[in-house]
Amino acid sequence: AQTVTQSQPEMSVQEAETVTLSCTYDTSENNYYLFWYKQPPSRQMILVIRQEAYKQQNATENRFSVNFQKAAKSFSLKISDSQLGDTAMYFCAFMNDYKLSFGAGTTVTVRA
Amino acid sequence: SAVISQKPSRDICQRGTSLTIQCQVDSQVTMMFWYRQQPGQSLTLIATANQGSEATYESGFVIDKFPISRPNLTFSTLTVSNMSPEDSSIYLCSVRLQGLGEAFFGQGTRLTVV
Numbered sequence: 001a002q003t004v005t006q007s008q009p010e011m012s013v014q015e016a017e018t019v020t021l022s023c024t025y026d027t028s029e030n031n032y033y034l035f036w037y038k039q040p041p042s043r044q045m046i047l048v049i050r051q052e053a054y055k056q057q058n059a060t061e062n063r064f065s066v067n068f069q070k071a072a073k074s075f076s077l078k079i080s081d082s083q084l085g086d087t088a089m090y091f092c093a094f095m096n097d098y099k100l101s102f103g104a105g106t107t108v109t110v111r112a
Numbered sequence: 113s114a115v116i117s118q119k120p121s122r123d124i125c126q127r128g129t130s131l132t133i134q135c136q137v138d139s140q141v142t143m144m145f146w147y148r149q150q151p152g153q154s155l156t157l158i159a160t161a162n163q164g165s166e167a168t169y170e171s172g173f174v175i176d177k178f179p180i181s182r183p184n185l186t187f188s189t190l191t192v193s194n195m196s197p198e199d200s201s202i203y204l205c206s207v208r209l210q211g212l213g214e215a216f217f218g219q220g221t222r223l224t225v226v
Contacts, residue, residue, distance in 0.1 A: 033213035043202055045155075045217035052213065091154060098143055098208060100215055102154045 002027050002094045006103035013082045014111050020067075021077045021106045023092030029053075033095040034068065036077045039105075040088040048090070051075065082110045114139055118205050118218030125195055125225050132191045133221045135205030140185035142210065146178070149202040149220070158203075161188045195225045 003026040013019035025034070036048040051059045051068050059066050063080045079086055087110045092103040115138040125131050135144065144161040158178055159167040167180040181189045192199050205218040 035214055043204075043220040043222065045204065045206075045220075047214050047216075050214050095213060095215070098160070099157060100145075100155075100206075102156075104154050 002096060002101040004092055004094050004101050004103040006092050006106050008106045009104070010107045010109070012109045012111060013079070015082055015084060017082055018078060018080045019082060019108060021079075021090055021092075021108070023075045023077070023103055025073050025075065025092070025094045025101075027073070027094065027096065029096045031096075034066075034075045035093040035095065035100075036064070036066070036075075037091045037093060037102075038086075038088045039091065045091075049077065079108070084110050084112060086110050114141070114207050114209055114216040116205055116207060116216055116218035118221055120221055121219060122222040123224070125223065127196050127225055129195055130191055130193045131195065131223060132189050133203055133205070135188045135190070135218055137186045137207050139209070141207040142185070143208055144182065144188045145206040145208075145215070146180065146188075146190045147204040147206060149204060151201070155204065158190070192223065195223075197225045199223065200225045 005024045032053045034051045038046045038048050049059050049061045049064050065078045067076045089105045091105045094101045117136045119134045146158040147155040149155045157170050158173045159169045161167045161180050161182040163182045179191045202220045202222050204220045206215045208215045
């Protein structure tokens with residue numbers, strides 16, 4: 001079974017500032033996907049960004065970017081120019097074959 | 113992408129009763145997944161629902177407690193049977209489209225057992 005570790009239960013950031021969420025994972029596989037999902041109070045799970053393990057280039061999606069370090073099995077998420085709507089729980093997830101394994105989540109609060 | 117409708121969005125149930133949650137997808141998908149999210153916790157996979165065959169359950173989850181139906185490629189149900197307060201959770205339906213890596217989720221069902 002894959003293990004996904006998010007070591008930061010909570011993070012707080014000032015509006016317009018930058019915050020980085022950490023994620024590490026454990027796998028013996030070489031081909032897999034990594035994701036960051038956002039879950040606001042509405043409960044809806046929203047895909048923020050995805051990374052294929054075979055790609056060396058870090059994924060970027062508007063204000064969201066990742067730092068993917070395959071050898072270190074690290075996959076951090078950077079939120080730039082934080083907005084109040086970014087307040088949510090963020091989950092790091094690993095997919096191999098067809099199953100998703102989630103980290104424990106990090107609650108991000110953006111302060112006005 | 114996929115649009116997933118999940119019903120009910122929330123319910124309060126008496127212990128000992130059962131609740132069936134429905135999941136409807138706007139496109140045909142091979143695999144559908146059911147997750148449980150206990151209060152303040154992460155998502156845990158309950159089972160994979162395959163059309164035309166029995167669901168595949170993860171360790172710690174059994175068919176008698178969480179029977180699943182998958183009558184066609186766009187619909188599935190999860191039943192939470194003989195409920196106890198420990199079953200109070202959010203239950204989420206999810207699909208993965210062929211050729212895409214990511215999973216898409218329904219809006220979840222918040223279940224409270226009293």
